[in-house]
Amino acid sequence: MRFDVFTLFPDVFQPYLQASILQRAAQRGLVEVRLHNIRDWAYDRHHVTDDEPYGGGGGMVMKPEPIFAAVEAVLGAELACPVILLSPQGRPFTHGVARQLAELPHLALLCGRYEGIDERVCQHLVTDEISIGDYVLTGGELAALVVIDAVARFLPEVLGDPQGAQDDSYASGLLEYPHYTRPPEFRGWSVPEVLLSGDHVRIERWRREQALQRTWQRRPDLLDSAPLSEADRRFLAGLPPRNSGEDQEAHDPDAP
Numbered sequence: 238m239r240f241d242v243f244t245l246f247p248d249v250f251q252p253y254l255q256a257s258i259l260q261r262a263a264q265r266g267l268v269e270v271r272l273h274n275i276r277d278w279a280y281d282r283h284h285v286t287d288d289e290p291y292g293g294g295g296g297m298v299m300k301p302e303p304i305f306a307a308v309e310a311v312l313g314a315e316l317a318c319p320v321i322l323l324s325p326q327g328r329p330f331t332h333g334v335a336r337q338l339a340e341l342p343h344l345a346l347l348c349g350r351y352e353g354i355d356e357r358v359c360q361h362l363v364t365d366e367i368s369i370g371d372y373v374l375t376g377g378e379l380a381a382l383v384v385i386d387a388v389a390r391f392l393p394e395v396l397g398d399p400q401g402a403q404d405d406s407y408a409s410g411l412l413e414y415p416h417y418t419r420p421p422e423f424r425g426w427s428v429p430e431v432l433l434s435g436d437h438v439r440i441e442r443w444r445r446e447q448a449l450q451r452t453w454q455r456r457p458d459l460l461d462s463a464p465l466s467e468a469d470r471r472f473l474a475g476l477p478p479r480n481s482g483e484d485q486e487a488h489d490p491d492a493p
């Protein structure tokens with residue numbers, strides 16, 4: 238799968254792409270990320286890419302001409318692939334969106350800076366606008382890396398694990414059960430006995446119940462759309478009421 242990234246800061250991508258699993262994926266030819274500096278298509282003497290907003294009000298806005306020139310030069314005027322703008326105004330990026338994007342052979346990602354991008358880019362060049370969450374970043378670059386990382390995990394072979402992304406958290410619609418590895422006791426804290434028992438039926442049941450309990454505590458909204466068995470529903474009905482949990486919103490100062 239090929240990603241064309243349009244940005245004023247191509248250098249911030251390299252360190253992450255050259256570490257992690259993404260480097261291996263690139264070496265194996267599964268993922269190709271091409272970085273394009275929008276400034277290379279700013280043809281005035283000082284290669285200016287931003288200007289003051291019409292209507293006033295401080296801050297700067299990215300000019301349309303270098304962005305259109307860059308994207309059309311790289312993709313051709315037909316724009317045969319989606320052009321995704323990362324912005325706080327986009328539709329929420331989720332597990333499901335990542336899985337759908339991974340079906341495509343080619344994506345273009347457009348990263349803004351300053352207070353944003355001239356609206357004519359959004360209307361006439363961009364085909365899809367995505368946000369990675371409800372907080373404001375200083376630009377789209379980190380969001381583009383998040384999208385590349387999450388999409389790449391869905392490509393067959395990238396994880397080098399036959400179970401791949403099918404098995405993790407959001408695939409089941411629930412949060413994950415807790416994980417443990419050696420040693421069996423660390424600073425007096427023991428691994429739950431059931432995981433050492435070798436009884437795979439008991440282990441599966443324990444993991445399922447842990448996943449259900451955590452989801453109920455931390456993300457009850459997910460239970461509305463998670464596929465649940467009758468046994469799951471009985472287990473949830475037997476849990477103590479929410480809010481008695483230690484970890485629920487423990488660090489959220491705005492929590493009621």
Ligand code: JQB
Nearest residue numbers: 323324349350368369370373374376377380
């Ligand atoms: C400029 C960005 C994000 C791209 C995603 C997310 O957007 C702004 N509005 C006012 C002031 C400053 C900005 C910063 N900004 C380009 C740009 C923020 C993406 C962004 C994003 N995707 N949060 N922030 N989830």
